[in-house]
Amino acid sequence: MTEYNDILYIVVPCYNEEEVLHETSKRLKEKMTTLINDRKISDKSRVLFVDDGSKDRTWEIIEELHEGDDLFSGLKLSRNKGHQNALLAGLMTAKDLADISISMDADLQDDINVVDKFVDKYHEGCDIVYGVRSSRKKDTVFKRGTAGMFYKLMRLLGVDIIDNHADYRLISKRALEALSQFKEVNLFLRGIVKQIGFKSDIVYYERSERFAGESKYPLKKMLAFAFDGITSFSVKPIRLVTVVGFLVFLVSVAMIIYAIVQNCLGNTEAGWSSLMCSIWFLSGLQIMALGIVGEYIGKIYTEVKARPKYIIDKFINKQ
Structure with missing residues (x-):
């Protein structure tokens, strides 16, 4: 079996996630330990939690996890800057420390088990691997319909975007270096990452229900996010x-x-x-x-x- 020594950082933006952090860290530790034992990644790999100005005990829990296990690292922003900025902060920090970065949400809706497939695709030569939902059967009819309209509208307006892909993806160090050259303040990473180029592939997965807590993207924020995406990439x-x-x-x-x-x-x-x-x-x-x-x-x-x-x-x- 081929052995690899690439350092992986899993970047997890967090905003008021005290209810899920313990379970998230437990599952991520199991996955990272398996990958390290299988010689797919280096034992210097880390899970980087990014606290986006949370108002609950999120940062305190991150500090506790860090003190209890070297696997966990923490990045605290000075104030709440939104999911996209928090994610970018984590990725730019990981850029200088890791060979590979994987971004995912803290709510355990993204299937952690496909991390293996992400890493395998990287070892096959991919710089970017997109996690794409295999179906939206668990969504409400309204959310399923509006999501479909969003992707169709984006393509109609000339925006290069992958259907049913959020921010669950692998990015190599080389791709992160390229991402750092994009200086715009109005962030829509789903569109920006697609602009990087390099060899890429897709991994399909089944998205689960949120483990605990409330969604950080209610309808109002989703509409604002969609409008930002349209106006950031199309005239x-x-x-x-x-x-x-x-x-x-x-x-x-x-x-x-x-x-x-x-x-x-x-x-x-x-x-x-x-x-x-x-x-x-x-x-x-x-x-x-x-x-x-x-x-x-x-x-x-x-x-x-x-x-x-x-x-x-x-x-x-x-x-």
Whole structure:
């Protein structure tokens, strides 16, 4: 059997995850121990928990795990910066310490057992391995439908994205070095990682129910996340506004000509209904257009300021 000495860091973003951390750490330790014993990874491999400004005992538990076992490391951000920034912080920290990084959520919905397949794909020459859900049977009809619409809309708008892939993936050190060159503040890692290139593959898995606690992505956050993804990778919405505006302009010109002709023929009557419909339609169109343009201007504003995506408060690690 071939022996490997690659250092693996499993990066786990955490926000108020005190209810699941003990079980998550237990299962991850079992998996990492198996991989080390099978000589698939180095015994210097670690599980890196990233505390994204939690308000419960998440960081205290991470410190306890670290003190009790060298396998566990911890990264504490100075304040809550959101899942994508916390994940990036962990990956950029792991970049300098590991040969391979695997990102996954703390809620145990991602199947830990496919980590072996991730590592095998890496040893076959893949720099990026995407974890993709094999089905959405456990989702509600609403969530299944909206997810399908999201992926179709993203592709329609020209965004290169993998269906049913969240942030469960393996990334090699070389790919992380490439990822570090992307400097945008508005993060949508599912799209950014796909832009890296390099050899990649897919591993399918069955997603489980959350082990404990509440979902950190309610509908409101999911919609905001989806909109961020669209506006971060496509200018088609703003082009669509231009096209619609041009079409409305043509219709308006035609209606003006029609009104002049009818006036010359003496067929005009006071049309309150048509006037009101026109006013409401054009007003709504203008407000929608301003809103879309405003979203892009807002993103430009945050990018130009170039504020740090995260600030690290503490890093505990035993090498």
